[in-house]
Amino acid sequence: MILENTTFDELDPGASFEHRRVCTLDDLYVFAAVSGNHNPMHLPDDSDESELPVASGIWCSSLISAVLGNYLPGPGTLYHSQALNFVGRVHAGDEVLIRVTVKTKHADGTVTLDTEVRDLATDTLVVQGEVVVIAPTRKITFDDAGLPGLVVQRHRHFSALIRKAEPLPPLVTAVICPEETESLEGALLAARRKIITPILVGNRDKILQAAAQLNEHISEFEMVHAEGEAAAAIAGVDLVTAGRAGTIMKGHLHTDILLRAALRKTGGLRRGRRFTHTFVMDVPGVAHPLLVTDAAINIAPDLMTKVDIVQNAIDLAISMGIETPRVGVLSAVELVNPAIVSSMDAALLSKMADRGQIKGGLVEGPLAMDNAVDPVAARSKGIKSMVAGHAEVLVVPDLDAGNMLVKQLTFMAGAEAAGVVLGASVPIILTSRADDAMSRLASCAVAAIHQARLTDDKRGLV
Incomplete structure (x- = not known):
């Protein structure tokens, strides 16, 4: 997939981007392995597959990071600060909508965006907050096709x-x-x-x-x-x-x-x-x-x-x-x-x-x-x-x-x-x-x- 950013000069208040994502069991295994957070609340219980695990709130916030880094503003974006409220929960199998909206541009090159993650099945908020990023100043196009895939060794x-x-x-x-x-x-x-x-x-x-x-x-x-x-x-x-x-x-x-x-x-x-x-x-x-x-x-x-x-x-x-x-x-x-x-x-x-x-x-x-x-x-x-x-x-x-x-x-x-x-x-x-x-x-x-x-x-x- 070809990713292209929106530079600081091109950003307009009110500009928005939405992305959908399904939370899978493999997502939770990968997050646990990468983060080191092995909280059993966020991992499947092999003895009871009917009990779906809860995704970590930080996993949900990483979806916001993905939209910021891939789409709006896109490649070249760097975090400055973030404030989030976790008002709901995502379980394995849930589909969520991630939305970021440009709120304010600042003279120092930073941009404030409103962010939210919603559970699509119930149309309820899961994560709501605000993020400040350092927006890219030059045009960057990136082809992510070369990224290696991951295989989860889940038996x-x-x-x-x-x-x-x-x-x-x-x-x-x-x-x-x-x-x-x-x-x-x-x-x-x-x-x-x-x-x-x-x-x-x-x-x-x-x-x-x-x-x-x-x-x-x-x-x-x-x-x-x-x-x-x-x-x-x-x-x-x-x-x-x-x-x-x-x-x-x-x-x-x-x-x-x-x-x-x-x-x-x-x-x-x-x-x-x-x-x-x-x-x-x-x-x-x-x-x-x-x-x-x-x-x-x-x-x-x-x-x-x-x-x-x-x-x-x-x-x-x-x-x-x-x-x-x-x-x-x-x-x-x-x-x-x-x-x-x-x-x-x-x-x-x-x-x-x-x-x-x-x-x-x-x-x-x-x-x-x-x-x-x-x-x-x-x-x-x-x-x-x-x-x-x-x-x-x-x-x-x-x-x-x-x-x-x-x-x-x-x-x-x-x-x-x-x-x-x-x-x-x-x-x-x-x-x-x-x-x-x-x-x-x-x-x-x-x-x-x-x-x-x-x-x-x-x-x-x-």
Whole structure:
């Protein structure tokens, strides 16, 4: 947008400018981050989304500053003084009208303007006052197109999943080797939120030492002593097969050791499908959770393995509340090319879903990443489907592609990632040492939600 000022000589008393603006939740997050004012009155309450936060009065006054600096007098304007009365409140979602009016010009180059902010829905004053500015004396034109955009890393999808899991009965979880602070802290955080009831499996002394470092008391939780990662993994799986635990959670041990215990032909957690991994991604700016599969277990899956990868992800998405998941099977191109194996597999998976060999979701492929998630890109390529541009599940060609995609979303787009292994008799909570507390908590929530639906299915309640 091209901005052009009105100089001191051009200003006339009575000249006025109006601007409209909607207060959004992201505005309040940005204001809190920039100002350092973290007053909970001005921030959303994740436990009650119906309670809309109140915008800070200074945020409202900044809207006046924006009109002064952008429009009247415009670029080159400097503040001299300001007097405001805050007579009303703005909530997230409200649309306001900001009006500034030239009142008096002074010989020293300053200008007094009347200012106000009104709530348009009720036509009531929110802010009223007077400002004195040093008006620009030379013409300035400014193109603000080069200003960098901001992405608010607000993980509302994870917050919603956690809220959905909290009313469920806590899922008894065998936590394998929570022998250092990060892995133990994640389990304890989920326990405090009543999402899981942990059974701590591993070296007792190391677990107690980790608890001491966190200044946490863990005497209320059952502890099963096991020496070494392999023994702890087997002990945790045995708790599930004995009916004493509803899932297992990875602590401070190698993933392959945990999965080896779960995959035992006798006493393991097999149920006829391949074990596959699904990341549930909370990507800022994306209106829904994004599932990426398989980026952690199956290195170079063949077609039949991909069938299980897709079906497991669909089942999880349904558990999360996505009624008919839209699955985009990714390749480098959106056209079937016999020289690109992933495009052939994608086309076959799409047709298998059409014929009912994959159930519960809409499967479309091959799709390139852009036209899988962006409707404009899909339209530009002439792709007409209910999935293209709106995919909620992304099926990657192999582990390399999936791992790169997840890390790009995490480190370049500010996404959070929760991870679970599917295809076993129970979901397996698979966390990484790099995961923060929100990721670990969300992983537990996803597993609890999915296991609750699996249990209801067995009881015939779904």
